[in-house]
Amino acid sequence: MKKQTFIQGTIILVVVGMIVKVLGLVNRMVIARLLTSEGIGIYMMVMPTFVLLISLAQLGFPIAISKLVSENNIKQRISNQTIVLKALRISLINSLLLITILLLSAKFLSFNLLNDKRTYYPILSLVFFVPLVSFSSIIKGYLHGYKIMGVPSYSQLIEQIVRITTSISLVIILLPYSIELAVCGAILSMSIGEAISLIYMIYRIKNKRSWNRIIKKRVENKTYEKNIIKDILTISLPATGSRLIGSLSHFFEPIIFSFAMISIGISSHYVTRIYGQITGYTISLLLVPSFLCVAVSIPLIPIISEAHTKKNSEKISHYFNLSIFLSYLSGGIFTIILTLYPNELMKLFFNTTDGVVFLSYMAPLFLFHYFQLPITSTLHAIDKAKSAMMNTLIGAAIKLFLIYILVSTPYINVHGLTTAIIINSIFVTVADFIVLSKTIKMKYNFKTIFTSIYLLIFTYLVGSLLKISQFISNAFINMFILIILYTGIVFLFNIGDIRKIKNQLINH
Structure with missing residues (x-):
C-alpha cells in the first residue's frame, strides 16, 4: 500500500468519488423510478435516522484516528496499531448500545414522531448497518493517517457497486409485496455494500502483513491503554458533536416539517411526498459536486495536523487555500449550470421535474456549502473542533426554529424548509471561517x-x-x-x- 501526496490523494479521491457519485445517481435514478414519489418519500423520511446513526456509530473515528496516526508518525510516542485496537473496543461497546436503543425506539419513532407507520420496518433495517459503519470508519481513519488514500477509495467504489446491484434486485423482488418492504430492500443493500467494503479493506491490510502487526501490539502497549482511549475520545467526541448536532438537526427536520405542515391543514401523505421531492431530488442534485469537497478534505486533515504540530502556518495556509480553490472550481461551474438548466438536469437524473421550483433560488446560494467541509476539516486539524461544534449547534438551532416558523406560515409553507437549509449552510460556513481566521494568520x-x-x-x-x-x-x-x-x-x-x-x- 503506497502513500500519496496531497495532490495525488485528492486526485484519487476525486476520480473514485466522481465514479461513486455517478453510480450513486444512477442508483437513485433507478430506485426513484421504481419506488415512485410515495416510496421515495418513505425512504427520505427514514434517511435522517440513518444519518444520525452513522454519526453516532462512527463516533468521530475517521478524524480522530487519522489525526492521531499522522501526529504519531512524527512524535513516535506510541504504536499506531495500539490506537486502532483501543478504538475497536470503544466501537464495539458503542455499537451494542446503539442497536439496543434503535430496537426499543423504532416503533415510537415511526408511529408517533414521523407520523407514518410505513417507516417502521425500514427503520429496523438500519440495525445491521451500525457495527459495520463503525468498524469501517476506524480502518479508513488508520489508512488516511498513513496518507494511504487508494484502499479506502477503492473500497468505497466496491461498496457502491454492490449497493447498486443489491438495491435494484431487492426492490424489484420486494415491490410486489408492499412499498415499505421495497424500501427495506433499498436500505438493506447499504449494509451489504458496507460489509463487502470492510472485508476488502481488511484483506488489503492483511495481505501486506500490517494486520498481523496490529494484533501483536496488543500486549506490548497495554500500559498506554488509558491514555490512548482518552486521546481518541478527546478528539473524537467534539468531532462527533459537530456531526451529531448536524445529524440530530436532520433527524428532527422531517418531524418539525411534518408537524408544521399538518398544523396548516396539509395531509400527512402530501407532506411525505413533498419532503421526498425536496430532500430526494432537489438536495441530492445540489450535493453532486460535494464529492470533490470530500476528496479535498480527507487528505487535508493529516497534512494540516502535521503542519500544526510543527507550527508551520505557511504550510497550513497553502493547503487550506488550495482546498478552497479546488472546491470552488467544481462547485462554481455546477452552480452556473444548475441555475441555468434546472429542468433539464432534474429530468436527466430523476426523470421528473418535481422539486425544480426550489432549485431556482437554492443553487446560487448553495455555493457556500461547498466551502464548509474544507473549512471544518481544517478546524478539526488545528484542535478547534469545539468551536466548529458550537457553530454547528447554533446553525442547527436557527434552522429548526426557522423551519417551524416559516413552514407554518401559509403563504410560505414548503419554501420555509429550503430557506432554513440555505440560511443554516451560510451561517455555519461563515462562522467557521471567522474562527479559523482568528486562530491562524492565513495568507490569501x-x-x-x-x-x-x-x-x-x-x-x-x-x-x-x-x-x-x-x-x-x-x-x-x-x-x-x-x-x-x-x-x-x-x-x-x-x-x-x-x-x-x-x-x-x-x-x-
Missing part, C-alpha cells in the same frame, strides 16, 4: 480570489446569452460548451496556479 492570494469571481460571473453571462439567444437549442451541448470555456479560462490565465498543481501531479 487576492489575485486568485478576484479572478475566480470574475470567472464565475463571465461564465454565467455567456451561459445566459447561449440560453436566451437559442443559438444552440440543445441544452446539454450548451452545458458542455460552458464546461470547456470554464476549464479553458482556468488554464489559460493560470487561475489558482493551476499549472503548478498539474505539474505536481505529473512529477509525482
Whole structure:
C-alpha cells in the first residue's frame, strides 16, 4: 500500500468519488423510478435516522484516528496499531448500545414522531448497518493517517457497486409485496455494500502483513491503554458533536416539517411526498459536486495536523487555500449550470421535474456549502473542533426554529424548509471561517480570489446569452460548451496556479 501526496490523494479521491457519485445517481435514478414519489418519500423520511446513526456509530473515528496516526508518525510516542485496537473496543461497546436503543425506539419513532407507520420496518433495517459503519470508519481513519488514500477509495467504489446491484434486485423482488418492504430492500443493500467494503479493506491490510502487526501490539502497549482511549475520545467526541448536532438537526427536520405542515391543514401523505421531492431530488442534485469537497478534505486533515504540530502556518495556509480553490472550481461551474438548466438536469437524473421550483433560488446560494467541509476539516486539524461544534449547534438551532416558523406560515409553507437549509449552510460556513481566521494568520492570494469571481460571473453571462439567444437549442451541448470555456479560462490565465498543481501531479 503506497502513500500519496496531497495532490495525488485528492486526485484519487476525486476520480473514485466522481465514479461513486455517478453510480450513486444512477442508483437513485433507478430506485426513484421504481419506488415512485410515495416510496421515495418513505425512504427520505427514514434517511435522517440513518444519518444520525452513522454519526453516532462512527463516533468521530475517521478524524480522530487519522489525526492521531499522522501526529504519531512524527512524535513516535506510541504504536499506531495500539490506537486502532483501543478504538475497536470503544466501537464495539458503542455499537451494542446503539442497536439496543434503535430496537426499543423504532416503533415510537415511526408511529408517533414521523407520523407514518410505513417507516417502521425500514427503520429496523438500519440495525445491521451500525457495527459495520463503525468498524469501517476506524480502518479508513488508520489508512488516511498513513496518507494511504487508494484502499479506502477503492473500497468505497466496491461498496457502491454492490449497493447498486443489491438495491435494484431487492426492490424489484420486494415491490410486489408492499412499498415499505421495497424500501427495506433499498436500505438493506447499504449494509451489504458496507460489509463487502470492510472485508476488502481488511484483506488489503492483511495481505501486506500490517494486520498481523496490529494484533501483536496488543500486549506490548497495554500500559498506554488509558491514555490512548482518552486521546481518541478527546478528539473524537467534539468531532462527533459537530456531526451529531448536524445529524440530530436532520433527524428532527422531517418531524418539525411534518408537524408544521399538518398544523396548516396539509395531509400527512402530501407532506411525505413533498419532503421526498425536496430532500430526494432537489438536495441530492445540489450535493453532486460535494464529492470533490470530500476528496479535498480527507487528505487535508493529516497534512494540516502535521503542519500544526510543527507550527508551520505557511504550510497550513497553502493547503487550506488550495482546498478552497479546488472546491470552488467544481462547485462554481455546477452552480452556473444548475441555475441555468434546472429542468433539464432534474429530468436527466430523476426523470421528473418535481422539486425544480426550489432549485431556482437554492443553487446560487448553495455555493457556500461547498466551502464548509474544507473549512471544518481544517478546524478539526488545528484542535478547534469545539468551536466548529458550537457553530454547528447554533446553525442547527436557527434552522429548526426557522423551519417551524416559516413552514407554518401559509403563504410560505414548503419554501420555509429550503430557506432554513440555505440560511443554516451560510451561517455555519461563515462562522467557521471567522474562527479559523482568528486562530491562524492565513495568507490569501487576492489575485486568485478576484479572478475566480470574475470567472464565475463571465461564465454565467455567456451561459445566459447561449440560453436566451437559442443559438444552440440543445441544452446539454450548451452545458458542455460552458464546461470547456470554464476549464479553458482556468488554464489559460493560470487561475489558482493551476499549472503548478498539474505539474505536481505529473512529477509525482
